[in-house]
Amino acid sequence: MSRIPLFDALSGKTLRVCLAPCALLATTAQAVDDDSILALPTTAITSTVDATARPDLHTATPSGSRLGLTPLQTPASTTSLSGRQVRGRNDSRVQDAVTRTAGISDIGAPGNGGTALSARGFTGHASVMTLFDGIRMYTGMGTVSFPHDPWMVERIDVLRGPASVLYGEGATGAVVNVLPKKPFEGAIRNQLRLGYGSDDRNQQALDSGGSLSDALSYRLNLNREASHGWVDRDDSQNLGLSAALRWQANDDLAFTLSHDQGKLKPGGYFGTPLVDGKLRDSLSEKNYNLQNAEIHYHEQWTRLTTDWALSEQASASNQLYYLKARRYWRNAENYTQAPGLGQLQRREYLEIKHNQEQIGDRQTFTFDHSLFGLASRTLVGGEFNRIRFDLSNNSPYTDIGGGELIDPWNPAPGYYQSADAYRPHSRSQTRTFALFAENQLQLSERWSLVTGIRRDQNHIDRDDLRAGGRSDRSLSGGNWRAGLVFAITPQLSLYGQYSTSEDGVSNLITLNPTQQQMDLTESRQTEFGLKQAFWDGRGEWTLAAYHIVKKKLLSRNSVSEPTEQIGQQSSDGLEATLELALGQGWQVSANAAVVRAEYDDFIEAGGDRSGNRPTNVPRRTANLWLNKAFDQRVEAGVGARYVDARYADTANTVKVPGYTVVDANIGWQVQPDVRLGLELNNLFDRTYARTQMHSGEQWLLGEPRSFFVTADYSF
Numbered sequence: 001m002s003r004i005p006l007f008d009a010l011s012g013k014t015l016r017v018c019l020a021p022c023a024l025l026a027t028t029a030q031a032v033d034d035d036s037i038l039a040l041p042t043t044a045i046t047s048t049v050d051a052t053a054r055p056d057l058h059t060a061t062p063s064g065s066r067l068g069l070t071p072l073q074t075p076a077s078t079t080s081l082s083g084r085q086v087r088g089r090n091d092s093r094v095q096d097a098v099t100r101t102a103g104i105s106d107i108g109a110p111g112n113g114g115t116a117l118s119a120r121g122f123t124g125h126a127s128v129m130t131l132f133d134g135i136r137m138y139t140g141m142g143t144v145s146f147p148h149d150p151w152m153v154e155r156i157d158v159l160r161g162p163a164s165v166l167y168g169e170g171a172t173g174a175v176v177n178v179l180p181k182k183p184f185e186g187a188i189r190n191q192l193r194l195g196y197g198s199d200d201r202n203q204q205a206l207d208s209g210g211s212l213s214d215a216l217s218y219r220l221n222l223n224r225e226a227s228h229g230w231v232d233r234d235d236s237q238n239l240g241l242s243a244a245l246r247w248q249a250n251d252d253l254a255f256t257l258s259h260d261q262g263k264l265k266p267g268g269y270f271g272t273p274l275v276d277g278k279l280r281d282s283l284s285e286k287n288y289n290l291q292n293a294e295i296h297y298h299e300q301w302t303r304l305t306t307d308w309a310l311s312e313q314a315s316a317s318n319q320l321y322y323l324k325a326r327r328y329w330r331n332a333e334n335y336t337q338a339p340g341l342g343q344l345q346r347r348e349y350l351e352i353k354h355n356q357e358q359i360g361d362r363q364t365f366t367f368d369h370s371l372f373g374l375a376s377r378t379l380v381g382g383e384f385n386r387i388r389f390d391l392s393n394n395s396p397y398t399d400i401g402g403g404e405l406i407d408p409w410n411p412a413p414g415y416y417q418s419a420d421a422y423r424p425h426s427r428s429q430t431r432t433f434a435l436f437a438e439n440q441l442q443l444s445e446r447w448s449l450v451t452g453i454r455r456d457q458n459h460i461d462r463d464d465l466r467a468g469g470r471s472d473r474s475l476s477g478g479n480w481r482a483g484l485v486f487a488i489t490p491q492l493s494l495y496g497q498y499s500t501s502e503d504g505v506s507n508l509i510t511l512n513p514t515q516q517q518m519d520l521t522e523s524r525q526t527e528f529g530l531k532q533a534f535w536d537g538r539g540e541w542t543l544a545a546y547h548i549v550k551k552k553l554l555s556r557n558s559v560s561e562p563t564e565q566i567g568q569q570s571s572d573g574l575e576a577t578l579e580l581a582l583g584q585g586w587q588v589s590a591n592a593a594v595v596r597a598e599y600d601d602f603i604e605a606g607g608d609r610s611g612n613r614p615t616n617v618p619r620r621t622a623n624l625w626l627n628k629a630f631d632q633r634v635e636a637g638v639g640a641r642y643v644d645a646r647y648a649d650t651a652n653t654v655k656v657p658g659y660t661v662v663d664a665n666i667g668w669q670v671q672p673d674v675r676l677g678l679e680l681n682n683l684f685d686r687t688y689a690r691t692q693m694h695s696g697e698q699w700l701l702g703e704p705r706s707f708f709v710t711a712d713y714s715f
Contacts, residue, residue: 055080057533057540063157063177066379067440075450075483075495077160077544083153090663090679094147098176100623101158102575103593105643107616107691113145121571121597122173123616127503129170131177137323139507140356140389145297146262147178151205151223152242154181162501162525164479165452169502172523183217183246190715197708201227219244232287234267252309261300268293271698273335288335291413298326313368320361327354330416334694347403349418352393360385375442385432389509394420424465430509432458452481473516477502492532500524523550538581547572556603571597585629592622612652618644638664648696659688677710
């Protein structure tokens with residue numbers, strides 16, 4: 001890939017000038033003449049009202065910046081979905097909602113918690129980060145299993161592109177921030193939902209919130225869902241709880257205590273094997289896993305948030321949190337065709353358990369002040385985490401007899417068996433500490449400079465509980481971002497930004513002794529974009545173009561030489577979005593993305609992969625949702641999701657076909673307090689692969705045509 005001369009020409013002096021606003025704070029905040037410049041965003045400590053309207057370009061997005069900037073003020077590509085949008089588009093998982101945004105596709109599988117995503121040419125939890133309420137649970141062994149429940153969602157923010165300057169390593173492709181429903185002031189309101197649909201899918205849910213007194217408000221959400229699944233022996237269950245209590249101690253000080261947890265028992269479906277390289281429709285509902293297969297995820301997130309207005313020009317916020325995860329798998333995960341036998345070989349009998357605990361604290365201070373005589377807003381802060389991760393498994397996963405032969409058309413369920421004992425494997429303790437700063441400097445009425453800088457220090461201690469060895473390593477990193485925003489009009493802005501990011505060669509908290517000796521990978525991005533709200537706020541569109549280069553990939557000089565950190569990967573792309581409220585109740589939401597991603601320099605044992613497209617990366621994606629309100633009582637929606645073909649291997653010899661899936665729904669407000677809904681998923685009963693496993697030998701198929709009926713009662 002050719003380098004970008006403009007940014008390669010940045011000398012150290014130029015860099016220091018760009019970042020100066022982050023390093024300088026006026027010793028005393030000064031009042032600024034409101035008539036001379038555009039007003040900066042303010043942070044008010046008030047109760048959160050239940051958000052039902054669609055977020056727009058004038059809605060602050062904390063995921064793109066902690067300065068309280070709107071998308072029009074942020075030099076990055078961002079998208080926000082309200083909880084109402086999420087639940088109104090047939091999205092049964094948080095990831096289903098996220099992949100309706102531009103350029104994000106689903107690569108979730110049971111082994112990664114069902115939550116992994118692909119964005120801007122980079123894939124998996126090592127490069128696409130998920131936050132809950134602005135907090136990150138560090139990824140262990142490639143797995144994140146929370147959040148998954150759309151019922152508790154107030155809003156989802158997506159920040160595309162490198163974001164390590166905000167959230168640390170592991171955020172090169174995108175960051176997804178899922179915001180739970182918040183307490184609000186006012187009369188207590190309740191919503192009860194009952195639902196039933198195909199495959200005995202059923203739901204019972206409650207949402208309650210409001211004021212308990214002048215100073216106390218609360219929010220409580222409970223949700224239970226269960227299904228027999230469309231695949232044989234694929235029963236699943238989800239129990240979700242989200243609770244928050246807010247105390248407005250006085251006009252300037254508020255405390256919010258929140259607790260969220262999920263108990264998820266997914267089905268044991270690990271994909272449909274190909275026969276002679278082809279998908280057979282007659283096998284699409286077969287389950288090749290074991291009779292006593294198990295998957296359990298149990299997560300708990302407890303947070304205490306303190307918001308304090310120190311003065312008219314200064315505020316402080318603190319988040320103290322304790323996170324806990326318990327995950328367990330016992331399955332046979334690989335079903336490979338046995339040549340010449342007309343049977344499948346069921347292999348990889350795995351038993352794995354994760355015990356993860358994380359305690360952390362984030363403190364920030366925000367100042368409105370004058371800098372060089374210009375209006376400025378600066379945020380400075382620090383963050384600390386301590387993560388403990390215990391791993392038990394039956395590695396090295398030796399199958400008895402090399403596996404078990406089963407009939408593809410009539411698979412015997414069988415029972416778990418392994419030649420290796422299940423026992424403790426390793427324990428790690430990771431400490432992370434970061435200092436960060438952001439600044440918005442209003443250069444003129446129309447020009448603003450947004451900068452950020454972050455420094456991370458990570459230390460990993462790892463004990464081998466079998467061999468008795470111990471290893472440790474400190475990894476440090478620094479990232480920065482500088483972006484210019486030009487407000488052509490109050491409704492139209494043009495921006496350009498340069499940002500850096502870092503990922504580990506694997507997940508930070510579970511690096512093995514060999515991986516601990518390797519550096520963090522390094523990424524840089526150049527991005528330009530346009531954003532506009534038009535037609536008196538009834539329409540908006542965005543356009544973003546980007547170039548990302550990621551260095552220090554594991555590669556070789558030749559097939560016969562040892563692996564080193566000498567590889568490189570890059571991507572170039574375009575993303576466009578459109579939101580439009582037409583007359584007579586019509587609303588349109590559309591987006592499209594195209595990415596050209598490739599390995600610039602990548603050699604592995606199988607050969608030279610330079611020039612190939614990375615696995616699980618579609619070249620094109622698009623989404624459309626059309627909604628029509630016929631009157632105040634009836635509305636209907638129809639949507640389409642398109643994902644292009646993807647490669648299942650680095651050699652680009654195995655391709656997973658693309659797909660287009662159409663969903664529809666209708667809602668009827670029977671009474672002021674009663675609403676009925678009908679969801680129709682995969683309307684044309686398309687058979688398609690959401691993602692793949694084992695280099696394309698197994699396809700994880702999407703759900704066939706189904707229906708779901710809901711009844712909501714508000715009181």
